[in-house]
Amino acid sequence: xxxxxxxxxxxxxxxxxxxxxxxxxxxxxxxxxxxxxxxxxxxxxxxxxxxxxxxxxxxxxxxxxxxxxxxxxxxxxxxxxxxxxxxxxxxxxxxxxxxxxxxxxxxxxxxxxxxxxxxxxxxxxxxxxxxxxxxxxxxxxxxxxxxxxxxxxxxxxxxxxxxxxxxxxxxxxxxxxxxxxxxxxxxxxxxxxxxxxxxxxxxxxxxxxxxxxxxxxxxxxxxxxxxxxxxxxxxxxxxxxxxxxxxxxxxxxxxxxxxxxxxxxxxxxxxxxxxxxxxxxxxxxxxxxxxxxxxxxxxxxxxxxxxxxxxxxxxxxxxxxxxxxxxxxxxxxxxxxxxxxxxxxxxxxxxxxxxxxxxxxxxxxxxxxxxxxxxxxxxxxxxxxxxxxxxxxxxxxxxxxxxxx
Numbered sequence: 522x523x524x525x526x527x528x529x530x531x532x533x534x535x536x537x538x539x540x541x542x543x544x545x546x547x548x549x550x551x552x553x554x555x556x557x558x559x560x561x562x563x564x565x566x567x568x569x570x571x572x573x574x575x576x577x578x579x580x581x582x583x584x585x586x587x588x589x590x591x592x593x594x595x596x597x598x599x600x601x602x603x604x605x606x607x608x609x610x611x612x613x614x615x616x617x618x619x620x621x622x623x624x625x626x627x628x629x630x631x632x633x634x635x636x637x638x639x640x641x642x643x644x645x646x647x648x649x650x651x652x653x654x655x656x657x658x659x660x661x662x663x664x665x666x667x668x669x670x671x672x673x674x675x676x677x678x679x680x681x682x683x684x685x686x687x688x689x690x691x692x693x694x695x696x697x698x699x700x701x702x703x704x705x706x707x708x709x710x711x712x713x714x715x716x717x718x719x720x721x722x723x724x725x726x727x728x729x730x731x732x733x734x735x736x737x738x739x740x741x742x743x744x745x746x747x748x749x750x751x752x753x754x755x756x757x758x759x760x761x762x763x764x765x766x767x768x769x770x771x772x773x774x775x776x777x778x779x780x781x782x783x784x785x786x787x788x789x790x791x792x793x794x795x796x797x798x799x800x801x802x803x804x805x806x807x808x809x810x811x812x813x814x815x816x817x818x819x820x821x822x823x824x825x826x827x828x829x830x831x832x833x834x835x836x837x838x839x840x841x842x843x844x845x846x847x848x849x850x851x852x853x854x855x856x857x858x859x860x861x862x863x864x865x866x867x868x869x870x871x872x873x874x875x876x877x878x879x880x881x882x883x884x885x886x887x888x889x890x891x892x893x894x895x896x897x898x899x900x901x902x903x904x905x906x907x908x909x910x911x912x913x914x915x916x917x918x919x920x921x922x923x924x925x926x
Contacts, residue, residue, distance in 0.1 A: 608660035625882040655880030669756025676767040679867040774916040781920040812860030813847035865914025876903035
């Protein structure tokens with residue numbers, strides 16, 4: 522494995538050199554040299570991907586045992602040495618210095634000022650030489666990002682979430698058993714029952730990136746102020762991106778319309794007969810503002826509203842004892858005068874896979890930064906969403922014309 526990692530490192534280092542040559546050529550307006558260097562860098566991409574895939578595949582079979590997703594302890598975590606590094610004040614100061622000076626892993630490779638940042642990337646299997654590379658954010662900043670996430674309506678809170686160091690991989694899930702133990706007489710033969718059935722679900726982590734301009738006044742701020750601003754911005758954007766992707770995963774469900782005036786009956790029938798009883802008990806109801814308004818105005822024959830406050834969380838409402846999550850109409854759009862409603866245990870339906878902490882890099886010469894006397898920050902998050910049990914959720918739509926109890 523050591524030789525494989527060394528070869529991967531050499532390939533990435535070689536590609537980084539070509540990219541640096543391309544940047545230098547562009548600065549000289551030498552387009553022929555620029556094109557040659559870019560072609561040389563592109564030619565190495567397939568080799569790098571193949572080498573990384575080989576390392577990932579071999580890592581699953583260390584000690585002769587397959588490394589799937591059955592056991593929680595097999596899920597990747599940050600190495601302890603890297604966690605300590607990201608939590609240090611020195612790392613935070615170095616990170617902010619890199620942000621202010623526009624240092625990045627591609628152009629400034631080998632610069633002693635960012636050696637700690639580069640070490641953290643390499644320890645976690647990052648690709649600092651890649652075209653999309655950035656630095657791992659400090660622990661305090663990642664904590665703030667997570668806090669901002671919790672302040673938003675984040676669908677990831679209801680899905681299973683995992684962390685991985687790998688670009689690609691798989692998880693293995695078993696199906697729900699349909700038969701129990703068989704009765705057997707003393708000394709009798711024990712017949713074979715239904716065998717466990719396992720489903721392999723592959724994942725490929727994709728990159729998602731955004732650019733935000735930073736004013737020189739903000740960059741001149743103290744470390745805490747800069748980190749707080751970036752964390753708030755990245756946290757809100759991260760929640761929005763994850764919500765969009767998780768809703769796309771739910772969009773694969775086929776919809777059943779509930780006529781106006783039959784909302785209560787239709788939703789309760791979905792909970793009672795549309796889902797496995799065990800899934801129904803742990804289900805939630807996800808809709809948009811329009812759908813929530815329909816539910817919030819439903820009353821029983823005695824005029825009592827069907828949505829009731831959760832005694833443990835008074836600001837959260839319950840429908841038939843299940844939490845109701847309301848998203849904006851702009852995020853979860855209506856469909857031809859109908860409001861979408863998703864019902865189920867989303868932690869069983871799907872998994873959100875994140876690849877370690879966010880990465881961040883800045884430039885004061887690229888993009889529009891040069892012309893605006895500012896610095897542009899590029900944030901990168903890596904994730905994938907996989908469906909694990911399609912029967913754990915269902916979709917209904919509520920009519921927005923003539924809705925009633």
